[in-house]
Amino acid sequence: VTKPVTNITVTVIGEDKLNDKNLSAKLISDDKVDVKVTAKRTQFKDINLKNARATIDVSTIQEPGEYVLKASVAFLSVPSSSVAINTDKAEVTFLVETYDEKNLPVTADIAKEPVDGYYINSVSPKNGNDMTVTVSGIMEDVAKVVDIKTEKIDLSNVKEDTTKQLNLIPVDENGKKVESVKLSAQSISLTFE
Numbered sequence: 001v002t003k004p005v006t007n008i009t010v011t012v013i014g015e016d017k018l019n020d021k022n023l024s025a026k027l028i029s030d031d032k033v034d035v036k037v038t039a040k041r042t043q044f045k046d047i048n049l050k051n052a053r054a055t056i057d058v059s060t061i062q063e064p065g066e067y068v069l070k071a072s073v074a075f076l077s078v079p080s081s082s083v084a085i086n087t088d089k090a091e092v093t094f095l096v097e098t099y100d101e102k103n104l105p106v107t108a109d110i111a112k113e114p115v116d117g118y119y120i121n122s123v124s125p126k127n128g129n130d131m132t133v134t135v136s137g138i139m140e141d142v143a144k145v146v147d148i149k150t151e152k153i154d155l156s157n158v159k160e161d162t163t164k165q166l167n168l169i170p171v172d173e174n175g176k177k178v179e180s181v182k183l184s185a186q187s188i189s190l191t192f193e
Contacts, residue, residue, distance in 0.1 A: 001041045006034040008052040010071050012094055014059025024099035024138045025058045026180050027066075033071045033090035039083040047083070051076045056092060067094045073104065100143070101136035106188055109149040112156040118156070126163050126189035134184035135170055141180045145170040148183070155192060163191045 010031050018025055033054050037047050054071040061067060065102050071090040074080055125131055135145045150166035167187045170178045 001044065002036055002038040002068040003044060004034060004036050004049070005049065007032045008035065008049060008071075008073060010054045010056055014057040015053050017050060018061060018096070018137070019058035021062065021101050023061065023064065023096050024136070025061065026093045026138050026141065027092060028040050028066075028095045029093035031092065033073070033087075033092065034084040035073050035090050036088075037075075037083055038080070038086070042165045043078055043083065047075050047076045048189045051078070054090065055188065058094065058096075059143060061074070061094075061096050064096050064098065067096060068092070069094060078112045078153060089135060094136075095138070097140065099136070100139035101134055102142060102145075103132045103134050104145065104170075106131040106133060106150065108190060108192075109169075109183050110155055111152040112154045112185045114155050114158050116159070118159055121193040124191050124193075126191050129187065131190075133168060133188075135181050136184075137181040143179060144172045145181055146173050147171050147179050149175075150190065158192065161193050163189060165189050 003153055010046045012034055039047060053073055056071050057070045071089055073085050089170060113190060133148050135142055141171050149169050149171055153166060163188055168183055170181050174176050178179055
């Protein structure tokens with residue numbers, strides 16, 4: 001039986017080797033691919049999105065430019081030798097440009113301050129490190145990032161020391177999220193005294 005499996009999310013690998021060449025890849029097409037799978041009818045209980053893995057290796061790219069790369073697709077729990085996967089439509093497009101990175105401090109985005117005579121004495125990382133993260137990606141995109149903010153936090157009901165795990169958001173000078181960069185940490189644990 002031949003059936004389509006659609007919207008498989010692509011995982012990009014080999015970015016560290018690309019960065020070593022002073023290059024960075026930015027996905028400029030959809031990050032999902034479609035395949036057609038030919039297998040025994042009984043195997044299709046394991047051939048689904050939950051078991052699908054699509055990877056694209058960017059480590060072999062040598063110079064800047066636009067690249068259309070085909071994903072390698074496999075299904076966990078299904079031996080690759082027992083299925084045929086047509087990946088003709090499993091392509092995504094990357095823009096490869098000069099790599100850059102910079103360290104920026106983290107700013108706590110406090111939506112509501114404490115009330116009833118309480119105030120914030122200090123904000124500090126729970127683990128004791130300084131509040132900075134590394135922003136990396138294509139030079140043009142990294143240059144747009146001027147601040148790393150936490151998600152908004154409401155402290156209006158807080159009346160004692162509290163620790164929160166907050167997601168980090170790279171923002172430009174207008175406070176808008178810059179989508180196309182990577183952060184060395186996705187979240188930070190902050191203690192509000």
